[in-house]
Amino acid sequence: MIQTNSGLRSLVQSLRPITSSFSEIAAYCCYTSQAASALQQVSRPNSYSEDEYAKVDWDNLGFGITPADYMYTMKCSSDGKFEQGQLAPYGNVDLSPSAAVLNYGQGLYEGTKAYRTEDGRLLLFRLDQNATRMKMGADRLCMACPSIYQFIDAVKQTALANKRWTPPRGKGTLYIRPLLIGSGPILGLAPAPEYTFLIYASPVGNYFKEGLKPLNLYVEDEFHRATRGGAGGVKSITNYAPVLKAMARAKSRGFSDVLYLDSANKRNLEEVSSCNIFLVKGNTISTPATSGTILQGVTRRSIIEIALDHGYQVKERAIPVDELMDADEVFCTGTAVGVAPVGTITYQDRRVEYNVGEEPVSQKLYSILEGIKTGVIEDKKGWTIEI
Incomplete structure (x- = not known):
């Protein structure tokens, strides 16, 4: 069970996973159209106050790891179905030395961001596109993959749990990194028997050291x-x-x-x-x-x-x-x-x-x-x- 304070426990309970209405999608164009409706099912914004910011020097924020409080984890076994995921404190991942991701590079990642509005609200951008792209990548690498609904819901949970790490508008963004890895042990070259979907987050500034310079x-x-x-x-x-x-x-x-x-x-x-x-x-x-x-x-x-x-x-x-x-x-x-x-x-x-x-x-x-x-x-x- 996840160990958390009462505030986060309420958050987790209020963000129940979206249940997919389909078991298989025949074409990737269907992913985007069905995910669009999922984007409308948004969580109610939290109230905003200056006290919600983490203690970070927002004026000197580069593009590096400043771990936010929580990460998200969800697993599936050989049946290809991902179980309900959960938030937990950011920390190391336990992997077998024979995990497929370590031996054969069976892994994908995505990148998206949470943006702070002038009045402190959080906005996410085109998550259906990231979810669709991960589906396509998983198909190419013979990996089980979360549904688009699971992907979107997991990113929403991660962003909201780490809201205080989202910089003020104009100071940066909260970079969110979803990962899909072959975590199951394998020796011969073959798809992994187990997959893990992870999401972590970090506040970031400009990617290039030049900043906004050409x-x-x-x-x-x-x-x-x-x-x-x-x-x-x-x-x-x-x-x-x-x-x-x-x-x-x-x-x-x-x-x-x-x-x-x-x-x-x-x-x-x-x-x-x-x-x-x-x-x-x-x-x-x-x-x-x-x-x-x-x-x-x-x-x-x-x-x-x-x-x-x-x-x-x-x-x-x-x-x-x-x-x-x-x-x-x-x-x-x-x-x-x-x-x-x-x-x-x-x-x-x-x-x-x-x-x-x-x-x-x-x-x-x-x-x-x-x-x-x-x-x-x-x-x-x-x-x-x-x-």
Whole structure:
């Protein structure tokens, strides 16, 4: 049983898991439509006071681990059904040395954030998209996965239990990390006999050390982030360690991050180590198509929809690296990075500078997106959920 104070016990009891009305979903498009209705089933907001903040230097908050109070855990065995999860104090996880995640990398993760409004309410953003993406990744890696309803409910519980760790508006966000791992022991190469769904949270500031300053990217043509037929299009934990060498080499030379090319031809843009990329030319915004090697970012999709709503032409297509030389503006998107302008890109000793001056397109789109996330702009799309 979870050990908690009376306040948290009441919270846990008031946040009963949403029961899924279906046992199987035939297509991923059904996930999103059914999850949309779940987003309307929101918890009643707590009353707000300044005393609810944790003791954190909000003005100097970087992107690192500052563990919030509680984490969420839910398990399933070989039947593929996840039992009711529970909140517990943040702490270490007990794993067998033969757990599939440790031996064969059978694991996925997601990233989402809780946003503080001006009057202290908490908003979550497009959780159905994160839940859908985890479903797709679990299918790719042969893993059992929580339902979309279970995912959304678990994130809501975690965010609300850790409300005091959500920074004041304009000071940062509460980053929430759902994990799905093969926790069951296995020796031969096979799917795990047990899976664990975990969520923890940490208050964060800007992802890049430059803060809101434009990024300086380096185009990598030796190492590759993903290959056709691989797992680059899902948020597998195995996608990220391989980029560390290229990142470290680029950062030692003064660059912010690495922009990768396709592994087949070393010709078309893919994505940055942990975010998607966009090019602007006149009224047209282009971004690499998600054709299996590129992650379908939630922020990416949101920026595309906002741009279309505001009269821009958006093209999802193969983008030759040479087009970098002629772009008016370049920017990156991701849950962690938000919308980050790119100041320069270096490719084979050619360095190109981009517009980061008066009213760049990325800033316009970023302002609208952040306004929706923080309740400043009316959410007419049903993207946010108040807890």
